[in-house]
Amino acid sequence: MNESLIVVENVSKAFGGVVANSNISLSVPEGRITGLIGPNGSGKTTLFNSIVGYHPVDSGSIRFQGREISKLRVQRIARLGMLRTFQQTRIYSKMDCVQNMLISVPHRNTRFFDMFTRFPPQTLEKAESLLEFVGLYQKRHLISGDLSFGQQKLLEFAMALMNDPKVLLLDEPTAGINPTLINGLIDRLKRANSEFGITLFVIEHNMRVIMNLAESIYCLAHGEMLAYGTPDDIQNDQRVIDAYLGAH
Amino acid sequence: MLDNLNLLSLAPILNVQLLLDGMFVGAIFVLAAYGLALVWGVMNVKNLAQGEYVIMGGYFAWHLSTYGLHPILSIPIIAAVMFGMGWIVYLTIIKWVIGRDLFTSLLATFGIALVVQQALNLAYGPDVRTAESGFEIRSLFGGLVTVADIKLISFGLCILLAACVVLFMKRSRMGQAIRATAQDARAARVMGIDTERVYAFTYALNAAICGAAGVLVSMIWVIQPFYGVPHSIRAFVIVTAAGLGNLPGVIMAGFGLGVAEQYSGFVLGAEFQQATAVGLLVVILVWRQIQMSRYRQVVE
Amino acid sequence: MQNDTTPAWVYIVIATAGVVAPLLFPAYTNQIAFLWLMVLFALTWDLVGGQMGYNSLGNIFYFGAGMYISAVVQVGMFTDVGTYTSARGGEQLVLGYFDYFYSLGAGVLLAAVGCVIFAVILSRIMFGLRGPYFAIGTLGVALAARELAGTWEWIGGGSGIAMPVYPGLPDEKSLVFYGIFFMLAVVTFVCVRWLYSTRFAQAINAIRDDEAKAEAMGIHTLRHKTVAWSVSAFFLGMSGAVFGNLTGFVEPLEVAFPTVTFGIFMVVMSLLGGKGTLWGPVIGATLFHVIKEVTWTYLLGWQWVALGVLIIVNVVFFQDGIMGWMQSRWPERFGITVDASMSSRGGKRKGGAGA
Structure with missing residues (x-):
């Protein structure tokens, strides 16, 4: 279970003259929860985007289960079983929650003519039980765009679970969520990891959350890898403290 | 087709004619395209009625010329009239379109285009017209190349108009407000800029620029109620090729399109001249897609 | 949208009306036939524009392409196309019943297949x-064609x-073509309705909402996008082929590629009825066509x-259309409700972060 699912080696990415990532290397072990922190503008989301294929990297390699993916398109990578959620929550806003869930089924093995079939009843059951898991069962027939921001975030999380990913990249899952609900969300993330066996790779600003959640943490600053270690290591690392204090 | 190509290589001087004519019309295309880019950049409205405003300006000039007013002198009047019309269109229609999805603005302005061309057709009939400017045509290189004085004058007027607009955008308060709104409308609002007024002014300014361009079209070329669509397509071709906020690019693309149309008209036959802009539009869009896919992106 | 809950009597009424209308109003057979064509237009446009969010201004391309394919096929079965067209309509193909319908069938079929190939490309x-860019690009394709x-x-x-001459009397021709248009519209509707019941519908809706x-x-x-456009092209190609035969004469500007009439009607009808719905395009097409036919001649050039x-009014002030307006007026009729039970097992368990 401790093999590396994602291996990033010496990845660099610049936009124009601005270096967003320089020589980043990290690995995400299978079955674990890995965190990624860093001050604003340290290149976390850029790294996420590089991994899931939103833009090409300038140099370096990204491997998923031993396979080079830095040249693949978003859809191909998603179908390999690597999924991401967005910092700005993205759902299908004119469809109701159940439809949002149904269409999130994994597309790994779909054949051409599968698109003309209906969803089997098990899929609907699964969708409803996952909606219940995140606490949206009651609102399942509402148009998802009418939900509150926090509920949309939960829906997006449920959609990701519906997809049975091997690894889930979460970009600030607790941003904009009511603090009283954060504990519930942490609990659900942990359960997704332990019950569904999904490897998690989480960007998070909220230190309390990430220290609670992750088993190991990478810290980025100014586009470079600053530190790596257990939550305790990171909390006591002088460079990390400086990076955060220096940024504020 | 090959005969025509042969002719070009046998008498290279014909190239001069094509290049000159291309530049003369291209300069007018630049004006309309600049207006389109302005409205697009500032308020994210894709104005499909661009060509219709050009033709409208042309008809007004023609109309005034029948009362004996020389088209060149009518440019300020028509720019003012079109400015007012643009303001009214903004208040009645465009105002409600800003901030909506992209197709809304496209279709709404298409509706405006339809109304304008049909109204012009009802008012002036479907005949092809030219506003008589009464200048001479000079011959160069022993008659192989002809240049109408009016084309030279129109070229000069184009440059003058463009310079005025650019200077206005750089120096005046309103110009600065427009540029600020284009960059970030919300920040501009916070800083006390009346963006509503800026939008209205921008749209009206665009109509005025188009109207002035239309006067030039009516003098050096022909106008007809339904000739607006090619002008709109041309403006889109130029802006798509050059990108927003890229004035040198717009100028180059405008001249390029003008020249390309002249060449295709000469080499392939006059009936292909119309198709050139449309063909180029498709080619440029495909080319931009290929370019974007290298960055794992799409053309948005 | 995936479960069509339309009561059966609606279908019965429409089917009956479709069959009886030309017998009741024989003078208007062609106008009613065009109503079915408009329904087909709106349905095929809405599949790509409304349900998938790709607002095409150039779907008329398939209509014209289908028309030309069928023309070339039908003429080419009996004579050399080049010499036939160089006669500038001086001669027209006169065929017997069997040859006429045989070539018509072949033309319509190949038009559909050809248009699907075009759509895939x-x-x-x-x-x-x-x-x-998509809207302008498709408009560019139609204009270029x-x-x-x-x-x-x-x-x-x-x-x-010039298309082959119908072997029978004009009234008979009207009735025959009425039947074909009616059938085409019905088949299109049934096909689209079936498509919207499969997972295909959710996929293209997802593309519309956030690609x-x-x-x-x-x-x-x-x-998914290719399939959606191909289905659209399939029916548009057939309708173009049939339309060309009804008109009897295929010409690029007014008949085959009427970009600013039919090409825009498609969009307006879908928007009027409510895009992204099953019935919206049908309602919009009917309303638009009836209003247009009734008022057109009274508007004296101002039409x-x-x-x-x-x-403008439709797009700017009434964009959701009739169906969209009804959905926001009576959401519960469309199944948009809050379920009181907390879980799929019907228990009253507290739902955590759901509030």
């Missing part, structure tokens, strides 16, 4: 374009091709101005 080319058809001498250029998200979730977006105003 164009999908590769156009679907990398988003939003306004129109110019091309106008300069291509083999298919008659600007002066067009980047759909890609990030691994949906085969290009595959086109009125059409422009209608487009």
Whole structure:
């Protein structure tokens, strides 16, 4: 279970003259929860985007289960079983929650003519039980765009679970969520990891959350890898403290 | 087709004619395209009625010329009239379109285009017209190349108009407000800029620029109620090729399109001249897609 | 949208009306036939524009392409197309019943197949374009096709091709073509209705709502887009072929590629009825066609101005259309409700972060 699912080696990415990532290397072990922190503008989301294929990297390699993916398109990578959620929550806003869930089924093995079939009843059951898991069962027939921001975030999380990913990249899952609900969300993330066996790779600003959640943490600053270690290591690392204090 | 190509290589001087004519019309295309880019950049409205405003300006000039007013002198009047019309269109229609999805603005302005061309057709009939400017045509290189004085004058007027607009955008308060709104409308609002007024002014300014361009079209070329669509397509071709906020690019693309149309008209036959802009539009869009896919992106 | 809950009597009424109408109003057979054509237009446009969010201004391309394919096939079965068209309509093909319908069937079928091929090719080319670029690009394709058809001498250029002459009387021809248009509209509706009941519907709706998200979730977006446009092209191609035969004369500007009439009607009708719904396009097409046929001649030349105003008002102030308005007026009728039970097992367990 401790093999590396994602291996990033010496990845660099610049936009124009601005270096967003320089020589980043990290690995995400299978079955674990890995965190990624860093001050604003340290290149976390850029790294996420590089991994899931939103833009090409300038140099370096990204491997998923031993396979080079830095040249693949978003859809191909998603179908390999690597999924991401967005910092700005993205759902299908004119469809109701159940439809949002149904269409999130994994597309790994779909054949051409599968698109003309209906969803089997098990899929609907699964969708409803996952909606219940995140606490949206009651609102399942509402148009998802009418939900509150926090509920949309939960829906997006449920959609990701519906997809049975091997690894889930979460970009600030607790941003904009009511603090009283954060504990519930942490609990659900942990359960997704332990019950569904999904490897998690989480960007998070909220230190309390990430220290609670992750088993190991990478810290980025100014586009470079600053530190790596257990939550305790990171909390006591002088460079990390400086990076955060220096940024504020 | 090959005969025509042969002719070009046998008498290279014909190239001069094509290049000159291309530049003369291209300069007018630049004006309309600049207006389109302005409205697009500032308020994210894709104005499909661009060509219709050009033709409208042309008809007004023609109309005034029948009362004996020389088209060149009518440019300020028509720019003012079109400015007012643009303001009214903004208040009645465009105002409600800003901030909506992209197709809304496209279709709404298409509706405006339809109304304008049909109204012009009802008012002036479907005949092809030219506003008589009464200048001479000079011959160069022993008659192989002809240049109408009016084309030279129109070229000069184009440059003058463009310079005025650019200077206005750089120096005046309103110009600065427009540029600020284009960059970030919300920040501009916070800083006390009346963006509503800026939008209205921008749209009206665009109509005025188009109207002035239309006067030039009516003098050096022909106008007809339904000739607006090619002008709109041309403006889109130029802006798509050059990108927003890229004035040198717009100028180059405008001249390029003008020249390309002249060449295709000469080499392939006059009936292909119309198709050139449309063909180029498709080619440029495909080319931009290929370019974007290298960055794992799409053309948005 | 995936479960059509329309009561059966609606279908019965429409089917009966479709069969009885030409017998009750024989003078208006062609007008009613065009109503079915409009329904087909709106349905096929809405499949791509409304349900998938790719607002095409150039769907009319398939209509014209189908028309020309069928013309070339039907003429080519009996004579050399080049010499036939160079006669500039001086001679027309006169065929017997069997030859006529045999060639008509072949023409319509090949038009459909040809248009699907065009759609697959164009999908590769156009679907990398988003939003306004797609709309303008498709408009460009339709206009380019129109110019091309106008300069291509083999298919008659600007002066067009005369289609084979119908072997029977004009009234009979009207009835026959009425039947074909009615059937085409019904088949289109049934096909689209079935499509909306499969997972295909959710996939293209997802593409409409957020394509980047759909890609990030691994949906085969290009595959779905290609199929949607191909289905659209299939029916448009057939309708174009039939329309060409009814008119009897195929010409690029007014008949085959009427970009600003039929090409825009499609969009307006879908928007009027409510895009992205099953019944919206049908309602919109009916309303639009009836209003247009009734008022057109009274407007004395102002009809086109009125059409422009209608487009503006529709798009700017009533974009959701009739169905969209009804859905926001009575959401519970459309199944948009809060379920009181907390879980699928019906228990009253507290639902955590759901509030």
